[in-house]
Amino acid sequence: MKFREYESAGGREFELDPFQLEAVRAVDQGDSVLVAAPTGAGKTVIAEYAVQRALDSGQRVLYTAPIKALSNQKFRDFRSRYGDQVGIMTGDVTINGSAPALIMTTDIFRNALFEESGRFDDARYLIFDEVHYINDLERGTVWEESIIFAPATTQLVCLSATMPNVSELADWIAEVRDCQVQVVEEAHRPVPLRSFVCCEGRTVSLKKLDGAMRRGKVTHRRKPRHGRPARTGRGTRLAASNAQVIDLLEQDDRLPCIFFCFSRIACEANARRAGDRDLLTDAERGRVQALFDELCQRYEIAGQRMAEAFRPLVLRGIAYHHAGMLPTLKEVVERLFSSGLIKLLFTTETFAVGVNMPARTVAFESLRKFDGVSFDYMESREYHQMSGRAGRRGMDDVGYVYAAVDPEEDDARRVRRVLTGKIERIQSRFELAYSTILNLYSRVGEAVYDACARSFAMYQRRHRHRPGISPTQEKKIAKKKLAVLGELDYVMRNGLRRRGRIAARINGYEMMITELYAAGALDELEPEGLAVLMVALVYEPRRRSRPQRMPKKQLAPIANPAYAAIRRIHAAEKRHKLEDMTKSPEFGLSRATWRWATGCEFDELERYCDVGPGDLCRNFRLAVQLMRQTIKAVEGDDRLIEGLRGAIRGLNRDVVDAERQLRVE
Numbered sequence: 001m002k003f004r005e006y007e008s009a010g011g012r013e014f015e016l017d018p019f020q021l022e023a024v025r026a027v028d029q030g031d032s033v034l035v036a037a038p039t040g041a042g043k044t045v046i047a048e049y050a051v052q053r054a055l056d057s058g059q060r061v062l063y064t065a066p067i068k069a070l071s072n073q074k075f076r077d078f079r080s081r082y083g084d085q086v087g088i089m090t091g092d093v094t095i096n097g098s099a100p101a102l103i104m105t106t107d108i109f110r111n112a113l114f115e116e117s118g119r120f121d122d123a124r125y126l127i128f129d130e131v132h133y134i135n136d137l138e139r140g141t142v143w144e145e146s147i148i149f150a151p152a153t154t155q156l157v158c159l160s161a162t163m164p165n166v167s168e169l170a171d172w173i174a175e176v177r178d179c180q181v182q183v184v185e186e187a188h189r190p191v192p193l194r195s196f197v198c199c200e201g202r203t204v205s206l207k208k209l210d211g212a213m214r215r216g217k218v219t220h221r222r223k224p225r226h227g228r229p230a231r232t233g234r235g236t237r238l239a240a241s242n243a244q245v246i247d248l249l250e251q252d253d254r255l256p257c258i259f260f261c262f263s264r265i266a267c268e269a270n271a272r273r274a275g276d277r278d279l280l281t282d283a284e285r286g287r288v289q290a291l292f293d294e295l296c297q298r299y300e301i302a303g304q305r306m307a308e309a310f311r312p313l314v315l316r317g318i319a320y321h322h323a324g325m326l327p328t329l330k331e332v333v334e335r336l337f338s339s340g341l342i343k344l345l346f347t348t349e350t351f352a353v354g355v356n357m358p359a360r361t362v363a364f365e366s367l368r369k370f371d372g373v374s375f376d377y378m379e380s381r382e383y384h385q386m387s388g389r390a391g392r393r394g395m396d397d398v399g400y401v402y403a404a405v406d407p408e409e410d411d412a413r414r415v416r417r418v419l420t421g422k423i424e425r426i427q428s429r430f431e432l433a434y435s436t437i438l439n440l441y442s443r444v445g446e447a448v449y450d451a452c453a454r455s456f457a458m459y460q461r462r463h464r465h466r467p468g469i470s471p472t473q474e475k476k477i478a479k480k481k482l483a484v485l486g487e488l489d490y491v492m493r494n495g496l497r498r499r500g501r502i503a504a505r506i507n508g509y510e511m512m513i514t515e516l517y518a519a520g521a522l523d524e525l526e527p528e529g530l531a532v533l534m535v536a537l538v539y540e541p542r543r544r545s546r547p548q549r550m551p552k553k554q555l556a557p558i559a560n561p562a563y564a565a566i567r568r569i570h571a572a573e574k575r576h577k578l579e580d581m582t583k584s585p586e587f588g589l590s591r592a593t594w595r596w597a598t599g600c601e602f603d604e605l606e607r608y609c610d611v612g613p614g615d616l617c618r619n620f621r622l623a624v625q626l627m628r629q630t631i632k633a634v635e636g637d638d639r640l641i642e643g644l645r646g647a648i649r650g651l652n653r654d655v656v657d658a659e660r661q662l663r664v665e
Contacts, residue, residue, distance in 0.1 A: 017042060019186035023157075024049045026182040027125070032156040032173065034131070036166040037186035039388025040358055040399075043159040050125040050157045051078060051101055055085055059124035062154075064106040064146065066133040066353065068092060072662055073355055074129075075103045091625040092658035106139070110146045111507050114439040115632070121151045130353060131158040132381075132426055134169070134456065140429030144456050145436060148176055161385050162187070165425045172459040191391030195401040195419060201244035203402075206416050213407040238365060241404045242270055245363050246277070246344065254400050255279060255343040257361040258351065258389050262369035264612070267320040267346040270365070271313055279317030279343040288314055288341040295335055298664055299328040301655070305603055306613060307332070317343035321351055324612030326602075328655050331664075352386040362390040363402040367410070367418050377414050380421045428457035431580075432478050434485065434511055438504035441482065442496045448482065449475050480576040487572045490514070505633035506626070509537045511569050511582050512562070513630055521561035523639060527646030529558045531597040534623035534647065536562065536585040547588030548609050554594075559587055589619060596620065597650035613655075620651045621658055 016024065019037060023046040026033040037043050047063065054061035063078075065071045068090045075088040078101060087099030089108050104112075106128070112119055120126075134143040150156070156173065160166065167183055174181040196203040199212040242259070249257050261267045280288065292314050296302040306326055310333075313319055319333045319342045336342050338357050345351075345359070349369075367383070368375045383403075391399020405415055432440075432451060440448040452458060452474045485491045488511075490500035499518055503510035516522050516533075525533065532550070536559070541547065549555055562585045573581045592609040596602070596616075605616060627644045634640055655661075 016045065017186075017190070019184050020045050023182075023184045026184065027053065027155065027157065029182075030155065031180040031182050032158070032177070033182045033184060034156075034158040034160065034166060034170045034173065035184045035186075036160045036162055037184075038162055038189050039352070039385050040191065040391060040393065041186055041189055042393070044129075044356070047127045047129065047157060047159060050127060050155075051082075054124045055082060055101060057124075058100075060100045060102070060120075060122050061125040061127070062109065062120060062123050063101070063103045063127045063129065064109045065103070065129045066106055066136070066139060067350075068105055068658075069350075069355060070129065070353065071103050071105050075662065078103065088662070090658070091628075092621050093662050095659065095662070106133070106146055107142045107507070110142050110149075111629075113146070113149050114436070115505060117443075118151075120154070123151060123154045125157055126150055126154045127157045127159070129159050130161070131169075132160040132163055135426045135429065137429055141431055141433065141436075144428065144430050145451075147173060148451065148454050150177075152177065156181070161381065161388075162423055163381070163426045164423055168460070168463070169426060169456070172456050175459065176454050189388075189391070189399075190393050191396050191399050193387065193390055193399045193401055195387070195403070197415065197419070198241065198245050198248070198402050198404045199407060201241075201247070203248070206419065209405070209412045209415065213405065213410065213412055215407075237406055237408065238266075238404075239270075239273060241406065242365055243273070245402050245404055246274060248402070249344075249361060249363070250277070250279075254361045256337075256340065256359045257344055257363055258357075258359045259344060259346045259363045259365065260349060260352075260386055261346055261365045262348065264322040264324045264348065266365060267322050267348060270346045271318055271320040271344075274318050274344060274346075275313055275316060277316060277318070277344075280315070280341070284317070284341055285315055288317070288336065288339075291336060291339060291341065292332070295332040299332060299661065301326065301328050301332070314342070317341065319345050321345060321347040322614070323348065323350055323618070324614040326613040326655055327617050327658070328661055330614070331661065349382070349386060352389055358389050358392045358399075360390065360392065360396050361400040361402065362387050363404070365404060366406065367403055367415060377418050379424050380418055381423045383418050384423060428455060428460055430455040430457040430474070432481065433507070434481060435504055435507045437478065437481055437485065438490065438496060438500050438510075441485075441491055442500070442504060445494065449478055452478055477578070480578050483576045484569075484572045484578065487575070488515075488569070502633045506629045509583075509626055512537055512565055512585065513626070513633070515565035515568060516561060517630075517634060517640075519561060519565065521565070522643075523637075525558060525643065527643050527650055528594055528597045530627070530643055530647040531623065531651050532587070532590045532593045533558050533562060533585070534626050535589050535593045535619055535651075536587045537583075538622040538626060539586045539589050539619050540583070541586055541588050542611075542615070545588065546610050547586075548591045549587050550590045550594055555587060555590055558590075559585070589616070592616065593620070593623075593651075596656075597647065599650075602655050617656050620656045624648050624652045624656075 020042060023033050023035050027050055035043050035046055051061050063074055071090050078086045082101060085099055086101045087096030088103040089097055090105045091108050134140050166185060170181045170183045197209055204212040249255055261270055296307050301307045306329055321330055321333050334355055337345055368377050387401040390401050437448055440451055489497055490503060499514050503514040506513050566584045569582045589609055592605045595608050627648050631641050631644050
């Protein structure tokens with residue numbers, strides 16, 4: 001069986017691999033399918049087949065992805081082939097929202113299910129890309145709710161990285177949706193990988209790793225001037241190790257390389273340190289300069305300080321990429337990398353999910369990363385997903401993976417576990433949010449607890465595959481939240497009160513918005529004040545960030561009602577002994593938000609906060625998304641809606657405007 005590629009790839013036909021053929025036959029038979037295969041094996045072809053099949057037969061297909069970057073990429077890919085038959089909804093952007101092929105982030109799909117029952121009943125296929133995100137602490141619940149409440153007649157096409165309990169997940173989907181789910185597993189990679197451990201500038205086998213690390217510890221001890229021996233610092237060792245790995249890559253002709261680092265600071269520092277290397281020919285340098293200038297013009301960042309600071313690196317074939325960067329600049333880097341003119345890209349782990357851009361080689365600065373509490377070794381599943389970016393199909397016979405180890409701090413046994421150990425099982429992260437409880441309560445009343453019974457968590461507990469809290473405890477948490485909603489006047493015996501109806505249409509910050517609205521606090525704010533408030537609700541400061549708030553007299557009318565609202569919510573949550581309480585507002589970006597909402601240039605904002613441009617854009621976009629939800633929730637309140645629209649206009653301009661960025665060809 002043959003399948004035609006996108007026109008952008010020349011429209012050529014190619015033979016399906018056996019696992020792809022098995023999956024598309026399941027689609028043809030009318031069954032749902034769960035495909036688990038290594039990164040780079042070609043899972044996306046199955047989704048493309050479902051899209052093509054739906055459009056060819058005049059039916060509707062939905063494509064959901066975990067993050068906006070991936071949704072945006074899919075929108076561009078499908079749009080290049082199918083034109084106006086493709087639309088997108090991500091919270092930031094809605095383009096052609098009634099299109100027969102609609103690309104969505106999974107949380108927006110879940111929200112839409114609750115906002116408008118029956119909206120997607122005509123969908124023939126529902127594609128869940130990266131469905132292993134059901135294991136994600138923050139997003140996992142969204143995936144479970146989406147699977148549980150998706151239209152009953154819709155076929156699911158679920159694509160996942162390799163996982164050991166794929167059959168368990170498929171069995172749960174089959175049970176909760178009362179459908180046939182075929183499992184397709186593939187272990188083979190079209191481009192095989194060769195993996196190396198780097199220690200002290202040399203590649204060593206795992207068998208000899210212990211000895212190499214012992215020798216490395218001795219090497220690092222400097223001869224003391226007085227008394228005890230001293231050791232080189234971790235930062236110095238990392239810098240030396242990275243340089244040695246890059247030397248190996250240049251020497252063995254194994255560029256381009258995606259070099260994973262686990263902090264934004266490390267990405268930038270490594271790129272600057274590598275900036276004395278010249279990885280391009282004169283001809284390549286001319287091409288990359290022309291392309292960089294063209295892209296900067298296209299994305300309207302030409303001449304901006306952030307873009308110009310990139311130029312010296314790009315002209316040597318080097319770049320970095322992380323979430324703290326200006327989104328338009330990230331897009332420029334991605335397009336440069338896909339052109340083959342960036343030979344060395346330092347990036348954080350989000351690049352492994354956000355964009356489908358493989359390289360000849362993947363390298364790891366370290367196998368340990370900060371998990372929010374301490375530095376620890378990554379899971380084997382994470383390592384395999386990131387390393388799977390190595391090896392370009394149709395270009396490379398072999399992909400290469402280099403993992404650097406630190407003789408001073410690494411443990412050889414744990415290094416081996418990451419590289420060769422069993423991939424960890426997918427676990428449920430299910431927990432009902434207030435808005436979900438309200439939406440379910442409005443339909444089924446006390447039967448809201450049935451959602452807990454239908455969760456993947458409950459299924460795993462029944463089969464003794466899930467540690468942690470029991471189904472009884474999960475039900476207790478849901479009951480406590482419903483009790484809080486009752487105490488705060490959101491629900492009554494047979495449905496929702498006005499507060500509940502408002503909160504049910506907002507996801508993530510429903511309690512705070514509703515409390516402020518009920519108190520009349522939103523009506524009293526001008527658009528700039530609404531912008532400051534909404535950013536404060538979504539903002540979560542990074543470690544060591546230094547807040548820069550507006551003057552107290554100016555901030556008080558905005559912040560004081562918010563503090564009063566959170567105290568009311570927290571008091572009820574404490575009375576009902578909830579441990580995870582509603583997030584408090586954080587006004588650390590209030591000064592920058594006020595300046596941006598009143599018309600300053602984006603480059604000026606660095607004077608008013610110590611937050612990176614990417615984080616600023618992200619928080620402004622999240623606030624815009626929250627205000628759009630609020631407009632729907634307070635339908636009929638024309639005065640407030642006018643104020644919210646003014647606040648949206650103040651925030652959603654220039655580089656913050658995600659739709660303008662997405663429309664760039």
